[in-house]
Amino acid sequence: MYKNIIILGAQWGDEGKGKIVDLLTQKAKYVVRYQGGHNAGHTLVVEGKKIILHIIPSGILHKNVIGLLGNGVVISPFGLIDEIKKLEQQGIFVKDKILISEHCFLILPYHVRMDIARERNSGMSSIGTTKRGIGPTYEDKIARRGVRIGDLRNKDNFSVNLKKIIKYYNYQLVNFYKEKPVNYNNILKDVMDVSDILIDMTADIPNILYSAIECNQLIVFEGAQGTLLDIDHGTYPYVTSSNSTSGGASTGSGVGPLNFDYILGVVKAYATRVGFGPFPTEVFNELDNYFCNYGSEFGSTTGRRRRTGWLDMVALKRSIRINSLSSLALTKLDVLDRLKEIKICIAYKNLKNNSITVDTPFSIEGWNEIEPIYETLSGWNESTLGITSLSKLPLLARNYIKRIEEITKLPIDFISTGPDRKDIIKLNNLFNI
Ligand code: GDP
Ligand code: IMO
Ligand code: MG
Numbered sequence: 001m002y003k004n005i006i007i008l009g010a011q012w013g014d015e016g017k018g019k020i021v022d023l024l025t026q027k028a029k030y031v032v033r034y035q036g037g038h039n040a041g042h043t044l045v046v047e048g049k050k051i052i053l054h055i056i057p058s059g060i061l062h063k064n065v066i067g068l069l070g071n072g073v074v075i076s077p078f079g080l081i082d083e084i085k086k087l088e089q090q091g092i093f094v095k096d097k098i099l100i101s102e103h104c105f106l107i108l109p110y111h112v113r114m115d116i117a118r119e120r121n122s123g124m125s126s127i128g129t130t131k132r133g134i135g136p137t138y139e140d141k142i143a144r145r146g147v148r149i150g151d152l153r154n155k156d157n158f159s160v161n162l163k164k165i166i167k168y169y170n171y172q173l174v175n176f177y178k179e180k181p182v183n184y185n186n187i188l189k190d191v192m193d194v195s196d197i198l199i200d201m202t203a204d205i206p207n208i209l210y211s212a213i214e215c216n217q218l219i220v221f222e223g224a225q226g227t228l229l230d231i232d233h234g235t236y237p238y239v240t241s242s243n244s245t246s247g248g249a250s251t252g253s254g255v256g257p258l259n260f261d262y263i264l265g266v267v268k269a270y271a272t273r274v275g276f277g278p279f280p281t282e283v284f285n286e287l288d289n290y291f292c293n294y295g296s297e298f299g300s301t302t303g304r305r306r307r308t309g310w311l312d313m314v315a316l317k318r319s320i321r322i323n324s325l326s327s328l329a330l331t332k333l334d335v336l337d338r339l340k341e342i343k344i345c346i347a348y349k350n351l352k353n354n355s356i357t358v359d360t361p362f363s364i365e366g367w368n369e370i371e372p373i374y375e376t377l378s379g380w381n382e383s384t385l386g387i388t389s390l391s392k393l394p395l396l397a398r399n400y401i402k403r404i405e406e407i408t409k410l411p412i413d414f415i416s417t418g419p420d421r422k423d424i425i426k427l428n429n430l431f432n433i
Contacts, residue, residue, distance in 0.1 A: 001431075001432075002261045002262040002430060002431065003213070003216055003217070003218055003219065003261060004213065004218075004219045004221070004255070004259055004260050004261055004262070005024065005219075005220055005221065005260075005261070005262040005263070005264060005430070005431070006221040006223065006246050006249045006260055006262070006263045006264070006323075007020055007021050007024065007220060007221065007222055007223060007264045007266060007329075008222075008223025008226070008227070008244065008245070008246060008249075008263070008264075008265060008266065008323060009223055009224075009225060009226030009227060009229075009244065009265075009266055010226065010227050010265035010266060010267045010316055010319040010320070010323070010325065010328070011226045011227065011228060011267060011268060011271055011272075011273075011312075011315070011316070011319070012226045012228045012229055012271070012272065012273040012274070012279070013040075013224075013225045013226040013229055013244075013273075013274065014041070014226075014268075014272055014274065014297075014299070014300075014306060015226060015266040015267060015268045015331055016266055016268060016329075016331030016332060016416055017042060017058070017222065017223060017224075017266045018042025018043055018044050018053060018058040019043070019044060019045070019058075019331065019416060019419065019421065020264070020266050020329045020331070020414060020416070021042070021057070021058035021059055021220060021222045022044045022046075022058050022059060022061060022062075022421060023414070023421060023424060023433065024059075024220055024264075024430065024431055024433060025058070025059025025062055025065050025220045026062055026431070026433045027218055027431055027432065027433060028059055028062070028065050028217075028218045028219060028220045028431075029064075029065070029066065029212055029217035029218055029219060030065070030066050030067075030068050030208070030209070030212055030217070030219045030220070031057040031058065031059030031060065031065055031066075031067050031068070031219075031220045031221075031222055032057065032067075032068040032069075032070055032205075032209070032219060032220070032221045032222065032249075032253050033055070033057045033067070033068070033069050033070065033073050033222050033224065034070040034072045034073065034221055034222075034223070034248055034249045034251075034252030034253040035070075035072040035073060035223070035224060035225075035242035035243055035244055035248040035249075035252045036073065036074070036134070036224030036225050036240065036242050036244065037054075037055060037073060037074040037075060037076065037079075037107055037132060037133075037134050037137070037224075038054035038055040038075075038076055038079040038080070038083070038107075038132055038301070039054075039129075039130040039132045039134045039224070039225070039240065039301060040053075040054055040055070040224035040225065040301065041053075041054055041299060041300030041301035041302075042054070042058045042222075042224075042300070043300050043419070044058060044061065044421065045419040045420045045421065046061060046420070046421045047420070047421075048420065049090075050419075051087070051090065051092065052300045053083070054079065054083055054301060055069070055073070055075065055076070055079060055080055055083055056080075056083055056084070056087065056094055056098065057069075057222050058222055059220055059222070060092075060094050060097060060098075061092065065097070066097050066098075066099065067094065067097055067098045067099070068098075068099050068100075068101075068203075068205050068208065068209070068253075069098065069099070069100045069101060069104055069205075070101050070104075070205050070252045070253035070254065071101040071103035071104060071205065071252060071253070071254060072242065072243070072248055072251060072252020072253065073100075073101070073104050073252065074104065074105045074106075074107050074134060074137045074138060074141075074242075075100065075104045075105070075106060075107060075149065075198075076106075076107040076108075076112075076132065076133065077106060077107075077108075077191060077194045077195075077198055078190070078194070079107070079132070080198075081194055081197065084098075098201055099201060099202070099203040099205065099208065100149060100198070100201045100202050100203070100205075101149070101202070101203075101204075101205040101254075102148060102149050102150030102202045102204075103148055103149070103150065104148060104149050105137050105138070105140065105141045105146045105147065105148055106137070106146070106147050106148065106149060106151075106191075107132065107133045107134070107137045108133070108137075108147070108162075108187060108191065109133075109182055109187055109190075110136075110165070110166060110169040110170075110173075110182045110187070111133030111134075111136040111137045111140070112131065112132065112133035113133075113169075113173060113179065113182055114133070114136040114169060114172070114173065115129055115131050115132065115133045115134070115135055115136055116131050117173060117177040117179050118135075118177075119131060120177075121177055125237075126276065127237065127238055127239075127275060127276060127277070128238075128274070128275025128276040128277075128304075129240075129275065130275075130299075130301050130302050131302070132301075134240060134241055134242075135240075135241045137241075138231075138241035138242060139241070140165070145164075145165060145168070147161060147162065147165070149198055149199070149202055150202065152191070152195040152198060152199055153199060155192065155195070158191075159188055162184065162187065162188055162191075163184055166182060166184045166187065169182065170182060205253060205254055206253070206254025206255065209253060209254065209255050210255075213255070213259055218431060221249045221253065221255075221260070223244055223246075223248070223249070224242075224244060225240045225242070225244040226244060227244060227245050227265075227318075227319040227322060227323060228273075228315060228319065229244055230242075230243055230244045230245045230248075230322075231243060232245075233245055233318075233322050235277045235278045235364070235367060236364075237364070238275065238276055238277025238278065238364075239277075245322050245323050246260070246263050246322075246323040246324060246325075262326045262327075262430070263323055263324055263325050263326050264325070264326060264327055264328070264329055264413065264430075265319065265320065265323060265325040265327070265328050265329070265410075266328075266329045266331060267311075267316060267328050267329070267330055267331070267404075268311075268330075268331050268332050269311065269330055269331065269332050269333045269335065269336055269400075270291060270295070270308065270309065270310055270311055270332070270335065270336065271308070271309045271310060271311055271312055272291070272295070272297050272306040272307060272308050272309070273306065273307045273309075274299050274302070274304050274306045274307070275304075277364075278361075278364065278367035278368070279307055279309055280309075280312060280314075280315075280345065280348060280367070280370055280371065280372045281309035281310040281311070281312045281343075281345045281372050282307055282308070282309040283308055283309050283310065287308075288307075288308050290338070290339070291308035291309075291335065292305060292306065292308055294335045294337075294338065295308070295332055295335040296419075310342075310343040310344060310345055310372070310374065311343075311344050311345065311404070312345045312372065313344055313345055313346050313404075313407050313408070314345060314346070314347060314348055314357075314358055314359070314360055314372075315345075315360055316408060317358070317407070317408060318359070318360045320408055320410060325410060326410075327410055327411045327412065327413045327428065328404070328408065328410050328411070328412045328413065329412070329413055329414040329415075329416065330401065330404065330412050330414070330415050330416065331415075331416035332416060333384055333393075333397065333400075333401075333415055333416065333417055334383070334384045334385040334386075334417045334418055334423075336379065336380075336397075336400070337379075337380065337381070337382065337383050337384055337385070338379075338381065339379040339381075340378075340379045340381065341376050341377070341378065341379055342376070342377045342378075342379050342400060343374040343375070343376050343377075344374065344375050344377065344403065344404070344407070345372035345373065345374055346358075346373060346374070346375045346407065347372075347373040348360075348361075348370035348371065348372060348373065349370065349371050349372075349373055350369055350370055351369050351370065351371060352369050356373065357370070375403075377396070377399065377400055377403060378396050378399075379396065380394035380395075380396035380397045380400075382394050384397055384417050385417060385418045385423070386417055386418045386420070386422070386423045387417045387423075387425065388417070388422070388423070388424065388425055388426075389425060390415070390425055390427060393415075393425070401415065411427070411428070412427060413426075413427055413428035413430060414426060414427065414428070415427070
């Protein structure tokens with residue numbers, strides 16, 4: 001029986017991780033976010049009620065589950081408090097069920113301003129970020145000038161440090177980006193107003209997890225974003241600024257690699273991407289409208305329309321290796337219901353030398369030189385929405401699933417057939433749920 005499972009996105013994010021995490025945390029003690037921040041948008045639908053989470057881990061709806069934010073997560077104090085309040089307005093009380101690592105770096109208003117200023121001034125090379133200040137906050141972390149939640153304990157030191165950092169940011173905002181400066185006094189006051197709330201939520205996350213592991217308690221580690229947005233392994237520079245691959249679960253929570261015993265990759269039955277960057281299987285016009293409309297492919301954080309495309313097995317196989325995935329959860333199968341033909345990308349053709357490759361390119365130039373080679377399967381043309389057993393799926397839908405298993409050489413543990421928690425086919429009784 002598995003005890004510590006990582007659930008992460010195997011594509012470009014928005015694979016439906018939130019739904020799968022919610023499903024698999026029913027009997028968990030803890031659900032842990034280990035990277036990213038409120039750039040994430042994880043949608044849960046429970047009995048028709050839609051709940052969107054950004055920084056709060058997705059298992060939190062279950063009564064006895066405690067949400068942990070590990071050191072790898074970056075936290076906007078105002079974003080966090082706002083999200084807690086919004087959930088309260090929906091009758092969901094999570095404040096006393098969230099614990100945060102003292103080592104989480106704070107996203108402050110100057111990070112957001114810098115993110116926006118850069119995007120505005122980068123022209124054709126902008127990334128299409130969520131403008132939540134994620135990149136600048138991780139930069140500060142790596143540059144060793146960032147401020148962490150634990151720093152709020154010493155208010156005098158914090159205010160001195162903050163002054164220095166703001167001087168540094170304002171120099172760039174004003175002189176390089178020709179933007180207005182941020183106001184030190186306002187930021188200090190706003191942070192001080194909420195600092196006690198944050199400090200009260202801190203805890204020694206590695207120790208909590210270590211004790212839970214010793215007691216054989218069930219822990220779910222929830223990835224944000226997706227493998228191809230990973231700062232090291234993604235389509236750099238069109239990536240986020242954290243390690244969204246499985247290694248991030250270890251460094252971002254303080255749990256050693258040998259303690260993870262199952263890694264579930266969440267894969268959409270087609271593909272989407274928000275923001276700019278390589279997307280070999282991208283489709284346009286009618287087909288793009290089809291995926292967008294039937295898949296409701298609009299970002300849960302920024303509301304942006306997602307780019308859409310076919311399932312890319314070359315990229316997925318890379319993702320399987322990098323994360324050492326144990327199995328897959330296939331989501332949004334129902335979105336394919338009305339298609340006559342369904343394509344899967346099985347290789348890339350290099351347009352420069354006409355060679356065929358089954359590996360992902362290393363550079364942006366490389367990504368721009370390839371085009372997908374497809375295998376075409378017949379669509380099933382009937383509704384799979386809400387189906388909960390494999391035998392009830394149309395034969396052609398089962399063929400599609402089987403083909404994915406054949407190519408990836410991995411089992412599919414779960415098939416999601418609709419947005420609601422109950423719309424799921426369970427093929428593995430992982431965690432006895
Ligand atoms: P995440 O960021 O990976 O958690 O994914 P998002 O929540 O951003 O995007 C997934 C979207 O698809 C959400 O609106 C979900 O409610 C929805 N969704 C998840 N699974 C399914 C499914 O099997 N079918 C359909 N039609 N929608 C789904
Ligand atoms: P979830 O957890 C999809 C994308 C942004 C942009 C790039 C960098 O819901 O799957 P950032 O603001 O992180 O610096 O933006 O990463 N991005 C996501 N795309 N899903 C997400 O999260 C994303 N979080 C960031 O669109 O292309
Ligand atoms: Mg999302």
